[in-house]
Amino acid sequence: MDKFFEVIEIIILLNCFVVLYRAIRGPYLPDRIIAVNTVSTKALILMVLFAHSRQAIVSLNVAFVYCLLLLVTNVAIARYVETGVLDV
Amino acid sequence: MFDAINNILVVICCSVGAFFLIVGSIGLLRLPDPYSRLHSGSQCDTAGAGFILLGVIIHDRFNFDSLKVLVLLILVLIASANIVHVIARAVYRKGFMPKTKSPMPDGFIPKDKEFVAPKIEEDELSDKKSTEDIENG
Numbered sequence A: 001m002d003k004f005f006e007v008i009e010i011i012i013l014l015n016c017f018v019v020l021y022r023a024i025r026g027p028y029l030p031d032r033i034i035a036v037n038t039v040s041t042k043a044l045i046l047m048v049l050f051a052h053s054r055q056a057i058v059s060l061n062v063a064f065v066y067c068l069l070l071l072v073t074n075v076a077i078a079r080y081v082e083t084g085v086l087d088v
Numbered sequence B: 001m002f003d004a005i006n007n008i009l010v011v012i013c014c015s016v017g018a019f020f021l022i023v024g025s026i027g028l029l030r031l032p033d034p035y036s037r038l039h040s041g042s043q044c045d046t047a048g049a050g051f052i053l054l055g056v057i058i059h060d061r062f063n064f065d066s067l068k069v070l071v072l073l074i075l076v077l078i079a080s081a082n083i084v085h086v087i088a089r090a091v092y093r094k095g096f097m098p099k100t101k102s103p104m105p106d107g108f109i110p111k112d113k114e115f116v117a118p119k120i121e122e123d124e125l126s127d128k129k130s131t132e133d134i135e136n137g
Helices: A002-024 A029-053 A058-083 B002-030 B034-060 B064-094 B127-136
Strands: none
Touching: A002 A029, A002 B002, A029 A058, A029 B002, A029 B034, A029 B064, A058 B064, B002 B034, B034 B064
16 A cells, blocks of 8 residues: 555656646746646645655644645735735 | 455545546646636646545544544645635736637726736836726736
8 A cells, every 4th residue: 555655646746847847938927826836735745645654744744834835825926916016 | 344445445536636636737738828727727736635635534544643634635625726716816807818709707908918927116116006007907
């Protein structure tokens, strides 16, 4: 069963590199935002799988903080796209 | 017997999740405009992450750790849906035309030029410019 989780981890890692193509060569700003958002969600899944298969429970707590930071930063970036100004 | 059923469920859940992730990234590469790319990105987030975390929960049986993963699953579902909605609203208010022939709603002010990333210049930081942008979009 550990081999199976390793295969899933490798598939997700390869997916990250596929999506990074859109982040590097996206014609518009929202494309880059979407691509980076997708890569960071994949990183969150990788953290949970890592915590489960390697018995490293600490990275589960890291995943919590990462998810909350993801929400806040994306709202701020969307505000920047809408108004063009980054004031908090 | 119970182990066999459990393993089969885990394999099915994680395989479906990985399939959704692959489909989402293919859509992100091949779809034409940011609206449809947002659609494929949100599908990738919710379905893929949901199924894979569900597989981890089933494999872990009922622990304190699996409870943590369950809370994280609910958090991911709420967060990703809200993120996609906020970004799509920002793109819509900025006036980006999607590649479609159907008519757009009334309040939409299209820009004939392609969507240009907003730049911050020192002179444009005054309130006048930003309020104009808000009113236009």
